[in-house]
Amino acid sequence: MFFSFDGIDGVGKTTQMRQFCEWLVSRHVEVVTCRDPGSTPLGEKVREILLTSGEETPIAARSEMLLYMAARAQLVDEVIRPAIALGKTVVSDRFLLANIVYQGYAGGLDVAAVRDVGRVATDSVMPDCIFLLDMSPQAALKRMGNELDRVESRGDEYREQLRAGFLEEARLWGDAVHIIDADRPPEEIQQEIRKIAEQLLASA
Secondary structure: OEEEEEOOOOOOHHHHHHHHHHHHHHOOOOEEEEEOOOOOHHHHHHHHHHHHOOOOOOOOHHHHHHHHHHHHHHHHHHHHHHHHHOOOEEEEEOOHHHHHHHHHHOOOOOHHHHHHHHHHHHOOOOOOEEEEEEOOHHHHHHHOOOOOOOOOOOOHHHHHHHHHHHHHHHHHHHHHEEEEEOOOOHHHHHHHHHHHHHHHHHHO
């Protein structure tokens, strides 16, 4: 089983994913966690370039998208596919959905083209379940500290485009994406996530 968590920055992905993984382990599920980009030597180097590079290293939208895809291809080959083959449950902090939204809907690239490149990068390995944590960009921004990375600091209009893109893609992807209202107490959010996962694991 392959789960991923996504949504705009500040919605609480990291907290919810950590609690979810702790719950899986308590149920004696063998869990492999990863983050996209990252979790491989190549992926971590790409992550550093993408998120911490300043104005001295301009990154065009198409280049940015391809860097994410390269890190993801390595993540699939080195971590995700081997884990699934061994019967383990993979939980990822972001995956292809984020690329489609960030570089497509908000970044100005052709959404269908990003989707096509993503199909190649993932070799069609996709999450069985995506938890899309959703809340208003204004509320999400209040949760974030003052230290914003290169992507997080792109402004209010960009964040609005991200949210709209995530919700539109969720509509297109259908049952694989579960929209979770993230503007609630963390324990309520986690309870809903576990209920969805419980049903999927029971039918796996």
